[in-house]
Amino acid sequence: MVTLSDIEAAAARLAGQVLETPCLESRTLSQITGAQIFLKFENLQYTASFKERGACNKLSLLTAEERARGVIAMSAGNHAQGVAYHAQRLGLRAVIVMPRFTPGVKVERTRGFGAEVVLHGDTLEEARAHARALAAEQGLTFVHPYDDDAVIAGQGTIGLEMLRAQPDLEVLAIAVGGGGLIGGVAAAAKALKPGIEVVGVQTRRFPAMVNAVTGSHWPQGANTIAEGIAVGSPGERNLALARRYVDDWLLVDEEDIEQAIVMLLEIEKTLVEGAGAAGLAAVLRHPARFAGRKVGLVLCGGNIDPLLLASIIERGMVRAGRLVRLVVNTRDLPGQLARIAAIVAEAGTNIDQVHHQRAFTLLAAQSVEIELVLQTRGPAHVQQVLQALRDAGFDVAQR
Structure with a gap:
C-alpha cells in the first residue's frame, strides 16, 4: 500500500x-x-x-532497459496526454491505444506530444486488452491510468x-x-x-x-x-x-x-x-x-x-432564468410581431430566437403562436417582461 x-x-x-x-x-x-x-x-x-503527475512519476522510475524499450498506455483522454507529454520530454517511445470513438481533437493532441496512437476497439475494455497484447508483443512497459x-x-x-x-x-x-x-x-x-x-x-x-x-x-x-x-x-x-x-x-x-x-x-x-x-x-x-x-x-x-x-x-443560463422561452398567443395580423418585439425591447431584453407557429397549434385559424427565446437578467426580470406583455393585452406564458 x-x-x-x-x-x-x-x-x-x-x-x-x-x-x-x-x-x-x-x-x-x-x-x-x-x-x-x-x-x-x-x-x-x-x-x-x-494525470501527468502519476505518469511522470511512473516514467521516472523506469529502469534503463525499460526506458530503451518504451511505454504503452490505454486512455481516451487525460492519461494519454500525460504519458505522451512526459515520455516525449524524457526521450522515450510512447504508444497510446485509444478506442475508435475517441474525438479527433484528443487523438491529434496526443500525437502532437510525439506518441504513436493506435485506434482499436469500440470500448475502453477492448482498447485496454489490445494495449496489454501490444505490451507483451513489443516488450513495452504498460502504464496503468490508476491501478x-x-x-x-x-x-x-x-x-x-x-x-x-x-x-x-x-x-x-x-x-x-x-x-x-x-x-x-x-x-x-x-x-x-x-x-x-x-x-x-x-x-x-x-x-x-x-x-x-x-x-x-x-x-x-x-x-x-x-x-x-x-x-x-x-x-x-x-x-x-x-x-x-x-x-x-x-x-x-x-x-x-x-x-x-x-x-x-x-x-x-x-x-x-x-x-x-x-x-x-x-x-x-x-x-x-x-x-x-x-x-x-x-x-x-x-x-x-x-x-x-x-x-x-x-x-446553465436557462436554469438561472437568464435565457427564457415565452409563448404568445395572438391574432395573426400584420405588425403583431413588431409590437411584441417593441415591448420586450422596452423591458430591456434581447430576442435570441423567434418562431411563428400556425399549423401545429390548437388555436383558431386566424391566430398564431409566437415563441420567443429571450436573454434576460434573471427571474425577476422575466416577470417584468411577462407583465409588460399582459398589460399590452397579449396572452403569454412561460414554457
Whole structure:
C-alpha cells in the first residue's frame, strides 16, 4: 500500500517537472455555499490535468532497459496526454491505444506530444486488452491510468501541496473514477493530518467505487459529462486505500456538475471538465454537509469539448432564468410581431430566437403562436417582461 514516504519521494522526483499549482480560497464560492472553499488548480498543468503527475512519476522510475524499450498506455483522454507529454520530454517511445470513438481533437493532441496512437476497439475494455497484447508483443512497459503504486504516489503529491499551502483544511472532497487521485491524496492527507475528513465524490451514473466500498447497488449508466471519472470498476490498490482512508461518499447528478462548471467559469474565470467540477458539485448538492468548514477541492482537469461547454453554458443560463422561452398567443395580423418585439425591447431584453407557429397549434385559424427565446437578467426580470406583455393585452406564458 502506498505510504507517505512513497508520496514524498514522488514529490522530489516531480520537482521542476510538473507545475506546483496554486491552492487558493474562493471568497465568492465560500459566500454562496456557506463553506470556506479552497480550490487546487490542477487544470493549470501543461496537459490541463493532474494525470501527468502519476505518469511522470511512473516514467521516472523506469529502469534503463525499460526506458530503451518504451511505454504503452490505454486512455481516451487525460492519461494519454500525460504519458505522451512526459515520455516525449524524457526521450522515450510512447504508444497510446485509444478506442475508435475517441474525438479527433484528443487523438491529434496526443500525437502532437510525439506518441504513436493506435485506434482499436469500440470500448475502453477492448482498447485496454489490445494495449496489454501490444505490451507483451513489443516488450513495452504498460502504464496503468490508476491501478499502479507509482501512479498513485504521483497523484498523492496533490495532497502534500494542498496541506502545505492550506494547513487548516478540514475536509477534502475528491472526484473518484478508478481511484488513483483519491487513493494518493487520502494517503498523504491522513498521514499529515489524521483528523482531516476525506469525502469521495462520484457521479450517480458511474458509482463503481461507492458500490464496491459501501456494498450499495446503484445501477451503472451509459454516459456522463464527467467522462474522466466514468470508470466501470475501481483499481484494486485504490479500493484498499479508499476502504482505509476515505470517510464518506457522495453521489452527484449531471445537473449538479453542469452547474459547478458554469459557476467556476463565471466566478473563478477557470475552465474545468466534468470530473474537475465534481467536488464543487458535491458541495452544491449537499451544502449542509460542508457548511462552516474549510473545504479543499481539486479542479482535476480542464479538457472539455467546446461544443459540450457551449451546451452546458446555455443550459446553465436557462436554469438561472437568464435565457427564457415565452409563448404568445395572438391574432395573426400584420405588425403583431413588431409590437411584441417593441415591448420586450422596452423591458430591456434581447430576442435570441423567434418562431411563428400556425399549423401545429390548437388555436383558431386566424391566430398564431409566437415563441420567443429571450436573454434576460434573471427571474425577476422575466416577470417584468411577462407583465409588460399582459398589460399590452397579449396572452403569454412561460414554457
